[in-house]
Amino acid sequence: MLAIKIWNYFKGYVIIRVEGLTLERLLNLSAAHDIYLWDVKRLSGIVLEMKSSTKGFRSLKQVVKKVGCKVTIKEKIGLPFLIHKLKERKMWFAGFLLFWAMILFLTSLIWRIDILGNEQTPKEEIIALLDSNNISYGKIKYQIDKEQIKDILNENYDYLSFVSVTIKGTKLTIEIKEQDLPPEKVDKDYPCHIVAKKKGVITKVIPKNGKAVVERGKVVTEGDILITGILTNEGTDEFIAVHAEGEVYALTRYSSIIREPIVKNEERYTGNSIIQKGIKIGNKGIRFIRGNVDFKDYKEFESEKSIINLESFGIKFPIKITTYEFREIELEEVKQDIDFLKNSNYLEAMKMINEEMPSDVLVQSKNTRHQVDNGILTTQVIIEAIEDIAKKQIIQNKED
Amino acid sequence: MKRQIEDVKYNISKSLELPMDIIMDLPKLNLVGDGELTIQNHKGIIEYTEGTIRINTRIGVFKITGESLEIKTILSEEITIIGLIKRIEIIS
Known part of the structure; x- marks a missing residue:
């Protein structure tokens, strides 16, 4: 019913009022003439109210002449009449369109x-760099190429390890991640702090510019300000921002823990396997189960094959046949040599620490501890070193 | 003569199980609760007021009485009436 109502609205219809004596004859004749009338209401003995399509209303005139009654239009409803009305109010309509166009723009x-x-x-x-590449405020967002921004940034700053560009609404967000720069590379025109690169215990502070805020023996965590670039004038309350420089040495700690069971289960395939088939449409699949998997221990393998191979055309056909294979395995307990295990754990731990530790540090001490607990060998290697943990961080403007 | 043709039509319809309203042009009423009535194969409206509607068909006049009756649609083959229907009479 709603569909018919919407259809009528688009086609346009009129509510008419008919006055006369033989109104039943009017209804019969219009039905015979294929004039569609609906919602016929009796208002009084001589008045009927009904709805008629605009096309039907035109042909109704002949019928009215025959019957001899008076027809008046009570209301015009529908899109054609609305458009007609809008044609008379051109400026209003233009304003309406302009409003949406402005919002869209x-x-x-x-x-x-x-x-x-x-x-x-x-x-x-x-x-400024983006501006010189024609990316600035007031540019149309559909013309901005995110990949281009990434390329520009990566070309100009070779120390960026990550660049992400997102446009959300009218906001362009550029998120970058910088690798630690050697301090002399940071632009000296901008005020900056010296902050801690990692956590440690301060052993020596050599400020060249700016004021040291930490002293020997203090524990700092990553991001803490070591040498501040904001100096207060003693007499007045004014602040001066300077480009802080200096070296800060701290005792840092690297540790790594490796756990390895002494008794290890080794898997061996027995050669028995059960195969089940299934169909996958998109990501959803049906598996045709045939019998239970009786194996005590098994591993499941899944492989997919398209029904129609369209790979050569670059199309992935969404319907695939999947094969599930259950292979039986036997577990065998193997006891490992403890000294050999200790050594391999130690090497593994050192490898992990070396990946983390910069090459220019001064190693102070190295501790290795082995512990056997519930059949698991835990090896912990701790290295303490002295290194420069200074990192420059530009002081952002307050309003940012 | 006319009577005979009618009988033949009736027999064909019976034996072939064809719908009688189509073969013999009989009116078909479809009443939903007491609120909506559809009449197919009508032969025109005779009277329409809020309380009574009389509809001509091939087998006689159907008189529908009720309260606040309205003709929802009227087509050459079908009339739909809504309102509170109280009584349907066949006057042949």
């Missing part, structure tokens, strides 16, 4: 550029 511009994660690169510099 204004929401397709970039109104804000956010840069996140820049610690050593000044924000102004990135924005």
Whole structure:
């Protein structure tokens, strides 16, 4: 019924009022003339109200002449009448269209550029760089190529380890992750702090510019300010921001724990296997189960094959046949030599630490501890070293 | 003569199990609760007021009485009436 109502609305219809004596004859004749009338209401002895399509209303005139009654239009409803009305109010309609056009236009511009994660690169510099590549406020967002922004940034700053560009609404967000720069590479025009690269115990602070806020023996964590770039004037309460420089040495700790069971289960295939088939449509699948898997221990393998191979055309056919294979395995307990295990654990731990530890550190001590607990050998290697943990971080403007 | 043709039609319809309303042009009523009545194969409206509607068919006049009756649609083959239907009479 709703569909018919919507259809009638689009076609347009009229509510008419008919006055006369033989109104039943009017209804019969219009039915015979294929004029569609609906919602016929009796208002009084001589008045009927009904709805008729615009096309039907035109042909109704002949019928009315025959019957001899009076027809008046009470209301015109539908899209054709609305359009007709709008044609008379052209400026209003133009304003309406302009309103939507403006909204569409204004929401397709970039109104804000956010840069996140820049610690050593000044924000102004990135924005100026993008500006010179025709990416700035007020540009249409559909014309901005995210890949291009990534390329520009990666070309100009070779120390970026990660760049992500997202456009959400009217905001362009650039998120970057910087590798630690050698301090002299940071632009000296911008004020900065010296912050801790990692946690440690301070052993020596050599400030060259700026004021040291930590002293020997203090424990710092990553991101703590070591040498501040904001200096207060003693007499007045003014702040001066400077480019802090200096070296901060700290005792840092690297540790790694490896756990390895002494008795190890070794798997061996017995050669028995059960195969089940299934069909996969998209990501959903049906598996045709035939019998139970009786094996005590088994491993499941799954392989897929398209019904129709269209790989050569670059199309992935969504219906696939899957084969599930259950292979029986036998578990065998093997006891490993403890000294050999200790040695291999130690090597594994050292490998992990070496990946983490920079090459220019001064190793102070190395501790290795082995412990057997519930048949598991735990090896812990701790290395303490002295290194420079200074890292420059540009002071962001307050309003950011 | 006419009577004979009618009988033949009736027999064919019976033996072949064809719907009688189509073969013999009989009116077919479809009543939903007491609120909506559809009449197929009508021969025109005779009277329409809020309380009574009389509809001509091949076998006689159907008189529908009730309250606040409205003709929802009217087509050459079908009439739909809504309102509170109280009584349906066949006057042949």
